[in-house]
Amino acid sequence: MTPLERAAYGLNWQVDHQRRVAVICDALTDYLSNKAGGPGGGDADLCGGVALFLAAIFAHEAGLPLGVAVEGITHKLARMFADIEAKGAMPPHDVKKNMRAATEAACAKLAxxxxxxxxxxxxxxxxxxxxxxxxxDYHYSKGSTDELFQRGLTAALEAGAEAWRAQGEGEDEMDQKTDLMLDASLRHWFRLTGRAVRSL
Known part of the structure; x- marks a missing residue:
């Protein structure tokens, strides 16, 4: 079980948007890998469309600060295109070109x-x-409810895991960072919302 899954399970939070992102990325990779005729001229448009759709999910469902959303979608697209290349679904030069274009489109959409x-x-x-x-702080400034904050915190953990994985962190290190991030965020949220913070 990943740190995100463990946190979501332990705190009974929903991770619907993460599942949707994963399904979308996997579906595109599988489609490009299995379509008849191999790579085609419409692949770039398809990748760009997926990038814009992911940007909308990150913006509207994840509840992430903009910098975290930009970093998160950049890592997510990089991983998706790495999977596409590993499966031989797109020539390497097209992977680089389409990843750059998709990332630029997604970041522009987020902005x-x-x-x-x-x-x-x-x-x-x-x-x-x-x-x-x-x-x-971000959710407090937006007037979020506990539920919206929890959703945003879960999404932030996923974005953090992507960033830490890209930095070469192992599972043990990521587990430790997840625990530290959760503790700091929950304690600060309780302080901001005027509730007692229990000592552990």
Missing amino acids: ELYGDETQGPGAGSLSPGQFGILVA
Whole structure:
């Protein structure tokens, strides 16, 4: 069980948007791998469309700060295109070109969807504690309910896992960072919302 799955199970949170993202990425990879006739001219448009759809999910369902969303979708697309290349579904030069175009389109869409929000740091440039506080502060500034904060925190854990994996962290290190991030974020959220914080 991954850190995200363990956290979601232990806290009874929903991870619907993560499942949708995974299904979409897997479906595109499988389609490109199995379609008759091999790579074609419409593949770039298909990849771009998926990138825009993922951007909308990250913006509207995940509840992530803009910097975290940009970093998260960049890592997610990189992993998706690595899978596409590993399965031989697209020539390597097309993988690089289409990944660049899809990432640029997704980030531009995120900027549009987030409006005037300033892009802050992503998970990879913060300590787990700083990252957890960032997520709590973001949701407090948006007037989020506990439910929306929990959804955003779960999504942030997924984005953090992608960033930490890209930095070469092992499962043990990722588990530790997940625990630190969760603890910092929950404690800060309780403080912000005027509730007692119990000592562990």
